[in-house]
Amino acid sequence: MLFMVIEKFRDQNVKAVYRHFRDKGRMMPEGLTFVGSWVTADVGRCFQLMECDDVTLLQRWVAEWSAVVEFEIVPVVPGKDTAAALAGQL
Structure with a gap:
């Protein structure tokens, strides 16, 4: 399954988030796949697309x-998948 992960940087502290990433990496458990990310222009939020079959991996x-985000x-x-699912009802 795909998940849109919306991250709000605690206290608008983007530097703390990027320090954490620099020092520890993404820290994803086996089976959780990073697809891509986008950061808002005001660097207050990040949108990440992640993929996994077990939601406990996301947890x-x-x-x-959770200390910084x-x-x-x-x-x-x-x-396109939603359009295909609804095609017979349109």
């Missing part, structure tokens, strides 16, 4: 970052 990863995790599917 373990979030626990590693607040998370919202949204299961997502590609728009």
Whole structure:
């Protein structure tokens, strides 16, 4: 499954987040795949697309970052898959 991970940097402290990344890496458990990330222009939030089959892997990863980041995790599917699923109803 794909998950859009919305990260809000605690206290707007982007430097703390990037220091944490520099010092410890992404710290993802085996089976959790990083797809890509985008940071807002005001460097207050990051949107990451992650992939895994076991949501507990996301929970373990979030626990590693919770000191510097607040998370919202949204299961997502590609728009083309949604269009295919709805095609018979359109």
